[in-house]
Amino acid sequence: ALQTVAREASLQASRRIDWRFLLPTPDLGRVACIGVTDADLLESLELFSAALKLADSARGEDLDASYDTVVLRNPPREVIEAGSRLLRPGGWLYLEVESSNSSNAPGAPRSIRGCARELRRFGLVDVSSYAHWPDFASCRAIVPLDEVSAVRHGLARGSTNGGWLLTRLAPVLAATRQLGLFVPCASAIGRRPDQGGKKPGVRSFRAARRG
Numbered sequence: 453a454l455q456t457v458a459r460e461a462s463l464q465a466s467r468r469i470d471w472r473f474l475l476p477t478p479d480l481g482r483v484a485c486i487g488v489t490d491a492d493l494l495e496s497l498e499l500f501s502a503a504l505k506l507a508d509s510a511r512g513e514d515l516d517a518s519y520d521t522v523v524l525r526n527p528p529r530e531v532i533e534a535g536s537r538l539l540r541p542g543g544w545l546y547l548e549v550e551s552s553n554s555s556n557a558p559g560a561p562r563s564i565r566g567c568a569r570e571l572r573r574f575g576l577v578d579v580s581s582y583a584h585w586p587d588f589a590s591c592r593a594i595v596p597l598d599e600v601s602a603v604r605h606g607l608a609r610g611s612t613n614g615g616w617l618l619t620r621l622a623p624v625l626a627a628t629r630q631l632g633l634f635v636p637c638a639s640a641i642g643r644r645p646d647q648g649g650k651k652p653g654v655r656s657f658r659a660a661r662r663g
Contacts, residue, residue: 549640
């Protein structure tokens, strides 16, 4: 019985970070977090990373620039800049934004598209953004925000959780690049360029289905 409980707990922890399958490899390596207070996310990162470091300051000044993965949550611009600096060449930054909190912090981008623009502004490449449906904790689908067919297919597979109108309007909003303003939970990823010019590709689509 204890083994079954442990397996279920491990599976649930794994699902909280299914976004790692958007990267060329799901191995997160050495991970740094700035401004992450979500207990489930931190627990999952602790279990599935080679090492996890939490920044003691908003600018991450106590961390060195050698991390394979940097994770941010509802970050203001200064934290996006700090996180970008912490990546090793070839490392990936993942950030997630909840619409209810996306503009609370001073200087925070107003949407996930704003966050993606900041990632490019600070030199990251292979930037893309995704909707997590219906939310991060109980996510049933992760779909690229700007791919209309993927949005329609992915949201149809996920629970609407009271979001019937958004589900119906999502393809139209995606076609006009406005979906990121309305989805309750969204993420963006970006890569620090390799010094040698090697360019591993990002996985353009991952629909995560829960059993």
